[in-house]
Amino acid sequence: MLTNNNPIRVLVVDDSMVARNLITQGLASHPRIQVVGTAINAVDAKSKIDRLSPDVVTMDVEMPGVNGIEFLKQYLPTHPVPVILVSSLNLRVFDALAAGAVDFVRKPDGAESTASFLHALAQKIIVASCAKVPRTTRPAPAAGMAAVHPPIGSLGHSLALDSTIIGLGASTGGTEATLEVLKRLPADIPGMLIVQHMPVGFTKMYADRLNRLCQMEVREAVNGDEIHRGLALIAPADLQMRVVRMGSRYTVSCMPGEKVSGHRPSVDVLFSSMASTVKCHMVGIIMTGMGRDGASGLLEMRKAGAYTIGQDKESCVVYGMPCVAHEIGAVTIQASCENIASVLMTHLKTAK
Structure with a gap:
């Protein structure tokens, strides 16, 4: 380095x-x-x-x-x-x-x-030039390699989980880090929205890859998609993704717009929209990446009552975005990439 x-x-x-x-x-x-x-x-x-x-x-x-x-x-x-x-x-x-x-x-x-x-x-x-490159590389991912948490629909509070929304943002190193989280989660996870900084054309391929390797459905978001359990939506490259409330339902808006925090899509845009729009339970997760995209939005989420998770320094390829979020008080708890799924599941088991 x-x-x-x-x-x-x-x-x-x-x-x-x-x-x-x-x-x-x-x-x-x-x-x-x-x-x-x-x-x-x-x-x-x-x-x-x-x-x-x-x-x-x-x-x-x-x-x-x-x-x-x-x-x-x-x-x-x-x-x-x-x-x-x-x-x-x-x-x-x-x-x-x-x-x-x-x-x-x-x-x-x-x-x-x-x-x-x-x-x-x-x-x-x-x-x-600032990234941490491990001396051992991961084997090519395959279905069933990671221990998957059991379904959570039988926890006795499925109504709360039906209305829970999870936002996740990542940049450099995030394609594999996000996979590490998602492949450990069950098929009936609350609706997830994911912003991963990526060139045009690759977000659909990335969503298709996650869909093959993970238990839940994963696809590239389309403007107007409804957020629901068992579905993870990847923000399309070069569009800003926001949450829109429609009565008791929530959908996503994927539209052109100015870059925010240097990015389109921007984690800050997603998180800020969640903080201002989502009236049910929500969780924010910020992972590896350079810069500060997502940090201020995550702080807004935490102030609005969200449970927030930041990836720890040791497991980040670049400890930038999670570091800024932690320093400004946006992070409830830090966890390694491999443990974020367990931290999230433990929290969901107590969601009311």
Whole structure:
């Protein structure tokens, strides 16, 4: 992890010369970033990481020979360097994140400009330079691997749980951290709303992946979706998601809007809407990520009576958002990524 003001040393790995040149030249003018080398494949990358000791590596997912996923599985356990994936719209990016990559950006393909791609990549490199990369990587997730809490409908207060709403927000490191929480929860969990900072096109694939691996239904939210037990809704990329009250029912609004706390969707937008709109029991969870998105919204939720959980420092890839939330008094209790589900379930068992 980079801890001083020296330039962030970056190695660019891509089998395409065009992509290597685009990234190298695009990052050249950034005052905090120094590209120290390029590599054309995973074998080349391994030798150059050993020789150049970069602070961050950018890597294409699909490369001839050893692809990015296999490289991460083989190399990261003994050489924990932060890796930013540079990928087209590809489901395999989530396998690479499970193998230990810190974050990813979408290659420019008409959905966004080269300038916005390079800006996003530079920002993610800066965040990755502060990230904690474990020396052991998780196995690829499979249904049934984690202990799942039993159904909660038989607790004798299902009416309270029917009207409970859970909000969860995460950023860097959050794709796998959120999975760690959700895969331990039962199918009849109270309605959940999730904001995960992610490029356009990937939120539906992410929701579909969680839907395959978790007990509850998970899908990308659509404007007007009703919140109900057994359903987790992922905020669509590039839209702001809010809670809307319709009598005794609650739905979501997914609409264009200005960025808030630097993001669209923004955790703060979701949490603030919950604090002002939700009149039933609610829970807020803030997880790994750089910056402060979600902290002020979580504080609003706590002041409105919500039970709030923050991921602890030890289990965060980046202890930014949960740290700010904790420091301003927005967090009722802190817990590790692996224990958040148990803390949530214990609380729900006493919900009135």
